[in-house]
Amino acid sequence: MTNSTIDIDILRYRPEQDNAPFVQTYRIPYDEEMSMLEALQYIKDEVDGTLSFRWSCRMAICGSCGMMIDGVPKLGCKAFLRDYYPNKIKLEPLANFPIERDLVVVMDDFITKLESIKPYIIPAEEKSLEQGEYIQTPEQMAKYKQFSMCINCGLCYAACPQYALNTEFTGPAALALLARYNRDSRDAGSAERMAIVNAEEGVWGCTFVGYCSKVCPKGVDPAAAIQLFKVESAKDYLIGMFKPE
């Protein structure tokens, strides 16, 4: 149709030869159907095969393609060139994570946090297979459903200044995931998980900036999960005063 092009600045970092990241500009043909991820794939296939980035599903399900697009954490496969054209676009690896290489970040801390909150159903009593499934009504499911939509993309950690200031903070997605299990009627692990919530690094590391919920591509509301947990934790504190362990 047209032969227009678009410029993309990419923050690059090649650990085997660079001491610090630097910006490299790529000019590619513009196509209004093209996602940021497809633009990167075009660059890798046609322009510069050394560029590294993560992706898998191309449909906002796997959570691998998070990156900073003009300073905002987004999924590369869910952002489109047309929303930036004709301006230059700046791509950087997700903020608040160490850079592994180019747009690839080290997510170990994030994964550890997710694992730390016991992200599995802890039933009141184990049932054998023959005893059948744990029954749940749609209303009971509604209580936790939105918190179960997380795809572990890490955008909310890149949006969180408290995590940036102190990585000890358990952080938005992990606390939302914690809410997902504590709010599940089949789960009886709330008391165990509350110990994590009650800590300084738990919900009390949060100052309610609220950007996490804004950037989440799946409509999860980590800020609400944390805020509700602050109320819970305050109640728990009061009870703890009268009933010391």
Next chain:
Amino acid sequence: MSHQTSQPKRSHEPVFWGLFGAGGMLTAFLTPVMILITGILIPLGIIDSDALSYERVHGFATSWYGAAILLVLIALPLWHTLHRIFHGLHDIGVHRGRDWQQVICYGFAFAVSVFCFTLLIQML
């Protein structure tokens, strides 16, 4: 279940957060109209300054319920604001001496509360 990682330590933040929340709620509902009255409408004479005449305010402040209301209106917002200032210091990168920052911030809210409390008791 026995993956006992070191048990996280319980934070005492709920105490301060409770006061922060109560003060924030009060501030959200009443501070604008309070500022409007004492800081703008009365000084500009839009509301007659008789509304805050000595007899009237003194009479109010020396009733037990008036004293209680004044204490809450003046002191509670400080537990809200100093909490924010304490956390704001961390946000803008003042990371040194967090313990002292905490003592000074909440100590300030405490001192002004005691100050108002003492004045009100004396007047009763």
Next chain:
Amino acid sequence: MQPHSSKRKPYQRELPVDWWLKHAFYTKYMIREGTSIAITIYSCILAWGLLRLSQGEQAWQGWLEALQHPIAILFHVLALGLALYHTITWFDLAPKAADIWLKGKKLEDKVIVMAHYVGFALATIAALIIITY
């Protein structure tokens, strides 16, 4: 442990001190937190007024007159703006701290926010009536 031949060398970016100026969302957050400075000063003005009240009629009159100073008026206009900003942001976030379910459905955020504004209007009107009564 990495084998010694690893080329891994994760790069840690520094958070700039002025991070909150780099994005409008963060700047608004800082203004929200910053409203606390004006409200602190206002509470101190009131505490000072209480001191003057305890010192007798003349002292109280002096406090009222001091509030007529142009700088005092200017401060209070500014403080009113910031206090209103606090109110708006506080009400905006209020639904996040509410988990109210009616007949298996979560109470809508809009309803909670509106209820707050109604309360705010009533409180403001009540205060104005009481003071001018």
